Amino acid sequence: MKKQTRSISILLASVLMFSVLLSGCGQGGQAPASQSSEPASQTPAESTPADETKKVDTSKEVTLKMYLLGDKSKDFDLVYGELNKMLKEDINATVEVSFMGWGDYTQKYPLVFASGDEFDLIYTANWAYYNNQATKGGFMEITTDMLDTYAPMTAASIYDDAWEQAKVNGKVYMLPMNYKELNAYVYMVRGDMMAKYGISDIKNQDDFEKYLDAIAKNEKQMIPLDIGSDLDFDTLLRFEVLAPANLDYMEPQQLNHFFDLGDKSGKIVNVIETPEFLEFVTKMKDWKDRGFWSKSALVNKVSSKESFVNGKSASAIMNLATANGTYSSVKATNPEWDVKVFDGMGGKGIPIKPYIQNGMGINANSKNPERALMFLDYVKNDVRYADLVTYGIKGIHYDLTAEGNVTPLEDSANYPIDGNCNWGWRDDKLFRQVDGGIPNYNEIRNAWEKVALTNPVQNFTFDDSNVKNEVAIVTDLWKTDFKVVVMGFVNNPEKEVQKLIEKYKTAGNDTIISEQQSQIDGYLSGLAQ
Amino acid sequence: MKNKNGILSELQKNKTKFIMLLPAVLYFFIMCYVPMSGIVLAFKNYTYSGGIFGSPWVGFKNFEFFFKSGKAFLVTKNTILYNLAFLIINNTLQITVAIILSELTNKHFKKFTQSLMFLPYFISWVVVGAFIYNLFNYEFGAINTILKSIGWEQIDVYSNPxxxxxxxxxxxxxxxxxxxxxxYLAAILGIDPEIYEAADIDGANVFKKIRHITLPSITPTIIVLLLLSLGNIMKGDFQMFYQVVGNNGLVLDATDVIDTYVVRSLMDLQEFGMTAAAGLYQSVLSLLIILGANKLIKVIDNDYALF
Known part of the structure; x- marks a missing residue:
């Protein structure tokens, strides 16, 4: 009898638990529905008078749900708590942020759209599903009318190019960053080594060669330049061949096709067939033989930057923004190295990256698109907001110098400067110089800005469906034979380059080029209309 | 009619056995036979909207990249030869070690050796790749550092196919x-100890016992294991080749196998049809090899054949 009651009570308990589970599910399913129906009924009432009077009614408090990419930093909530106080005052809204980590954003990103989640704002970019979701109808169209009404400051300051670039089938679905990002590279070297071997300045490739030579001859425990990872095996090609000829990569990079930045006709250049390429390979063979990089460099997986930071190599090649961050961290850990940064471009071949490299989109399902736009207007254009989201809280994370430069404070690591997915609303006019970064940062950047070019072909996307087989073979060539030749692992440059050209020919590279060229011509004539 | 009766009565007779068999049959049907219909992907231009079955047919176009590249023969040859080498060398070593271990009398030493040898199995290829790099690196690798310190010339493995x-x-x-x-040790332990005792009485020494008792007794195991690994002979151990060799263009002629080639060419394209085509090519060749090997064994000794 006793046993029986016990088993009954267990049964009861499990039934109870099960019902709790079920009801939990039920509530979970209902809650968003009831929440969503509420604002839905109010939105029209809110926006109609706003449109008529051109004065936005913000009497109803809303919470904006925003998705950003990356990992949440330690003091993120502290900073955004501060931001929400200001937002509450200005537009009677607060933001609630969720992060999608770098590890799995590719899975989560399409999912939040597919699931019908009613978030308001999301980070987007040409590399982060912009085209993909825009064509699928995931984003709300942003019109100039909307900008004028809800984001007047942005409407006044947005670059025309940026607005044009954001168009997908003639409609704009994101607010791109208003920030000219230049895709150009610098040398990072050690000042103590330069002083030791009497090299006063690195102005060009020849000076750099002298520096590498001095290290190779005298510092046996160091690799002069640790290139070879898939990330940077071809950066020397950029300095030696591409920049002087004003060339830039046509995406995807693996195809190894280039275009002249100054040539608006969009003609594809096949670099490996030029005499400059042979010259370059000859030089790289010489550099490799002199021990400028490891004999095992072809399987190196560590980037030149990482190797430099760890003290294993004496120089590195990277883009200016990365160099700036690396400079301040190395300065802190190894001040005796006296790190120095030099312009590697020689004043040519500097492309302005597309503005849609960073941007913010509004969800098509958003119930508060006008408040979302107002939020973006503030963070993009109001210096209080921009400083807060980019650098953190003044006095805790950073301080301002008399010239208005940012000095990172001790807690800056808890809210890294320009490292909290604030890129989508970067704006040239509010971006500050960071103290402790590269001293000649402005010098280099200004010199580049003067000569930087933009070319319509930069935004062209290649549809490879007709030449997939050829593309697959060429992709393999880029990772193997091309890499070997570019890094100088050849006995007879002339013969090996000829062999490489042959290999590309057999792979059907010419077919890809003609297909790509005809698509570019179509694209450019479409733009001209 | 008679036949049908036969099946029914067979079912009736061995009802319990068939019920016990059912889960395994279901498992293979659902996990192996149903997904096999995905093979059609190899002949299709996969689109998200069309899915596996709705996408348009493209005939043999997906196979083109593989044969056009001129590498098809090389990588197929490498895959088969490497796998044959692994098969012969690994099995010989495994059998030898198993026999030696079974003859050892010190229990603790036996267990210790066995665990030590088993350990590498748990080490991920990524880690092994790092070992290899740190061993053979030209400037700072362990081997070259030793060679340098005793005044010998360094060896450059990374440009030597x-x-x-x-x-x-x-x-x-x-x-x-x-x-x-x-x-193999399990197979050896399964041999009836009385046979060994009988051999002892007849005055057989250790080597005679191994040759005339142990080896013949584990031959069925050897053959089954060999046949099973033959099924994978067209599949290069991707992780091993990819992690240990890396993308080293200088030695690829000696190290490239089908799997590494396919990954290099298609990783950035995400072309499901073409990867399916490469997989189908491997599977069809594997099937032919297994059928051939089985036939061969049947000719030699019918009892050992798999089917």
């Missing part, structure tokens, strides 16, 4: 010997 043949075979043996040994 033939060295990789030995490294790969060696690494594979290091990784798999412990695992295979356990299988």
């Amino acid at each position: 033939s060295a990789w043949k030995y490294i790969l075979v060696g690494v594979s043996a290091w990784k798999w010997v412990g695992y295979g040994t356990v299988l």
Whole structure:
């Protein structure tokens, strides 16, 4: 009898638990529905008078749900708590942020759209599903009318190019960053080594060669330049061949096709067939033989930057923004190295990256698109907001110098400067110089800005469906034979380059080029209309 | 009519056995036979909207990249030869070690050796790749540092294709010997000890016992294991080749297998049809090899054949 009651009570308990589970599910399913129906009924009432009077009614408090990419930093909530106080005052809204980590954003990103989640704002970019979701109808169209009404400051300051670039089938679905990002590279070297071997300045490739030579001859425990990872095996090609000829990569990079930045006709250049390429390979063979990089460099997986930071190599090649961050961290850990940064471009071949490299989109399902736009207007254009989201809280994370430069404070690591997915609303006019970064940062950047070019072909996307087989073979060539030749692992440059050209020919590279060229011509004539 | 009756009565007779068989049959049907219909992907231009079955047919176009590249023969040859080398060397070592271990009398030493040899099986290829790099790196590798310190010339493994043949075979043996040994050891322990006792009385020494008792007794196990691994002969151990050799263009002629080639070419394209085509090519060749080997064994001794 006793046993029986016990088993009954267990049964009861499990039934109870099960019902709790079920009801939990039920509530979970209902809650968003009831929440969503509420604002839905109010939105029209809110926006109609706003449109008529051109004065936005913000009497109803809303919470904006925003998705950003990356990992949440330690003091993120502290900073955004501060931001929400200001937002509450200005537009009677607060933001609630969720992060999608770098590890799995590719899975989560399409999912939040597919699931019908009613978030308001999301980070987007040409590399982060912009085209993909825009064509699928995931984003709300942003019109100039909307900008004028809800984001007047942005409407006044947005670059025309940026607005044009954001168009997908003639409609704009994101607010791109208003920030000219230049895709150009610098040398990072050690000042103590330069002083030791009497090299006063690195102005060009020849000076750099002298520096590498001095290290190779005298510092046996160091690799002069640790290139070879898939990330940077071809950066020397950029300095030696591409920049002087004003060339830039046509995406995807693996195809190894280039275009002249100054040539608006969009003609594809096949670099490996030029005499400059042979010259370059000859030089790289010489550099490799002199021990400028490891004999095992072809399987190196560590980037030149990482190797430099760890003290294993004496120089590195990277883009200016990365160099700036690396400079301040190395300065802190190894001040005796006296790190120095030099312009590697020689004043040519500097492309302005597309503005849609960073941007913010509004969800098509958003119930508060006008408040979302107002939020973006503030963070993009109001210096209080921009400083807060980019650098953190003044006095805790950073301080301002008399010239208005940012000095990172001790807690800056808890809210890294320009490292909290604030890129989508970067704006040239509010971006500050960071103290402790590269001293000649402005010098280099200004010199580049003067000569930087933009070319319509930069935004062209290649549809490879007709030449997939050829593309697959060429992709393999880029990772193997091309890499070997570019890094100088050849006995007879002339013969090996000829062999490489042959290999590309057999792979059907010419077919890809003609297909790509005809698509570019179509694209450019479409733009001209 | 008679036949049908036969099946029914067979079912009736062995009802319990068939019910016990059912889960396994269901498992293979659902996990292996149903997904096999995905093979059609190899002949299709996969689109998200069309899915596996709705996408348009493209005939043999997906196979083109593989044969057009001029590498099809090379990578197929490499895959088969490497796998044959692994098969022969690993199995010989495994059998030898299993026999030696079974003859050992010190129980603790036996267990210790066995665990030690099993250990590499648990080490991920990524880690092994790092080992290899740190061993053979030209400037700072362990081997070259030693060579330099005793005044010998450094060796440059990374531009020497033939060295990789030995490294790969060696690494594979290091990784798999412990695992295979356990299988063979189990087979040896299953041999009736009375046979050995009888041999002892007849005055047979250790080597005679191994040759006339142990080896013949484990021959069925050896053949089954060999046939099973023949099924994978067209599949290069991707992780091993990719992690140990890396993307080293200088030695690829000696180290490239089908799987690494396909990954390099298609990783950035995400072309499901073309990867399916490469997979189908491997599977069809594997099937032919298994059928051939089975036939061969049947000719030699019908009892040992798999089917």
